[in-house]
Amino acid sequence: MSCDPNWHEVPLYDVCESIMDCVNKTAPSVDYATPYKMIRTTNVRDGWVSLDQVKFVDKETYDKWIRRQKPQKGDVILTREAPLGEVGMLRSDERVFLGQRLVSYRANPEKLDNRFLLYAFQGYHLQTQIKALGSGSTVEHMRVPDAKKLRISLPTLSTQRQIASILSAYDDLIENNTRRIEILEEMARRLYEEWFIYFRFPGHEGMSFKESELGKIPEGWEVRRLDEVVTLNPKTKVLKEGEKWFVPMGALSESGMAVGPLEKKTGNSGAKFQNGDTLVARITPCLENGKTGFVDFLPEEQATACGSTEFIVMRSVRLCPEMTYLLARSDRFRDVAIKSMSGATGRQRVRVESLIELPVVQPDDATLNAFQNFVAPCFKQIRKLSKKNTNLRAQRDLLLPKLVSGETDVSDITMPDRKEVEAA
Structure with a gap:
């Protein structure tokens, strides 16, 4: 007080x-x-x-x-x-x-x-x-x-409003960035659906189609088993000594690809992964709620990390990392995963072996490259905005207890500069 x-x-x-x-x-x-x-x-x-x-x-x-x-x-x-x-x-x-x-x-x-x-x-x-x-x-x-x-x-009502305005300015910036993230991810998902579910990609009007187990697909494309285009739970070496990044289940979002907040831990237990991998929660209710993340946060000096034992790690082999993530977010993938779950009620888990034969469309190289050229910048911008939000939250969380307790005089605090944040 x-x-x-x-x-x-x-x-x-x-x-x-x-x-x-x-x-x-x-x-x-x-x-x-x-x-x-x-x-x-x-x-x-x-x-x-x-x-x-x-x-x-x-x-x-x-x-x-x-x-x-x-x-x-x-x-x-x-x-x-x-x-x-x-x-x-x-x-x-x-x-x-x-x-x-x-x-x-x-x-x-x-x-x-x-x-x-x-x-x-x-x-x-x-x-x-x-x-x-x-x-x-x-x-x-x-x-x-x-x-x-x-x-x-x-404090006085006017001081309350001043404190609230400063802290709300941080929240407004965070909310604005969050909306931009949602728009970018929705764009990527819609593009994935248009190109690889409805096959309405640029130039599709002039292409011939052939029958497959997924219906008609473009000539030159193939239908492959999931384990032919993606490695499930690949072997990944991590640092044996010292602290390393650890991703808990709570770091995965139900609605977006961003992963965080992260933890630092010693030891090598749990799932292991690297940049470009996709993490899928395999346990109920996390899977049903959509917890899926895209790994793109590891620095060069620490190329791998560990996470919850309840993650399925997916690494692209014949697709691209972005398409692998969007596949894991697709309704068809999640339906198959959910139907494969077994175990005690309330703690059921996906049986990874049940995913192996999931049919997945393999586009030709030109289409795959064109798709990656479209969506990779979206993924990078999402990561950039997520990092800004992490920094904004840290600044707000540092100020909040000092302002609402009266420890710091509100007149000593300036509002966050939107232009500086955007340029960060």
Whole structure:
């Protein structure tokens, strides 16, 4: 807590219009998309509420679950359990409602800036209280009454807004880069589909087609087994001594190719890989959620790395690295992988041998080279933007605890320069 006399500590219920918990039961979901989305604890991470991987409900269920309060843009959402203490803000007007183990805080704008509240929840003062209130022998959780008793250290409203504006500037840059990454990856995936699933590549109109087990494919192309065009779990030597990069399961994204954050570890256990390889999560529910990554982060002085034992490593032999990654992201590959899973319920794994005979189209060299020339720059730009986001997060995370505690005077901090970030 700040020693500045302009800061004071108050209970959150004194500066919030409402503090509302979820309906204490699970809403019945439907297996098709609707406008009505349920936020779960898995959707709340690192200051954001992601509306990817949500569950959908019908309008009747939605109306029942918002009868106490309808969530709105700007509400701050806190997880009470699994995990405890994650926080995010609703940043859109989509029709959502709280799933179990979530609490919503709606700031009183005359007393509390909602963005400052978001960042304060990520600071030491509130996180310490949350952890202290957590209980449970197996799963840490916080009771709803305790969620309403949390106390926040506040400066004047104008200072709150200044602090929130600085930290939000970093988040805005990160969000902008993230959108650009999503667009670039979507472009690459669409190009893969057009060229190698629908065979609508440049010049296809003048080509002859022939029958194959995948239907009609262009003359000069072949259908091969997966193990003829890709090596699965190739043997890879790593440094025997010292620390090396390690990729945990959590470093793989459900929606994109970027891998991180990484760890440093000693030892040589787990999957081994090098730049240009694709990593596929082989265990449930990670596979179903789409966890797949593209390795392009290793420096020349450390050409290989290790990762989770639950990765399948795919290395291009007759394709190109980018096409191998996009193949692993394709619906057909994932359907075959999921159907091959075996083991105890909840911990099923892909049987790698079941993937070996998956038929894969092998384009002629000219088409493959043309495809790589299109998509490789997209992959490089994604990596560049991902690195910028890593740096921006590090800068924001360094500033956040100092600003929300009053340790650093906000007048001493300048806003991040967008032009400098873009040039970095």
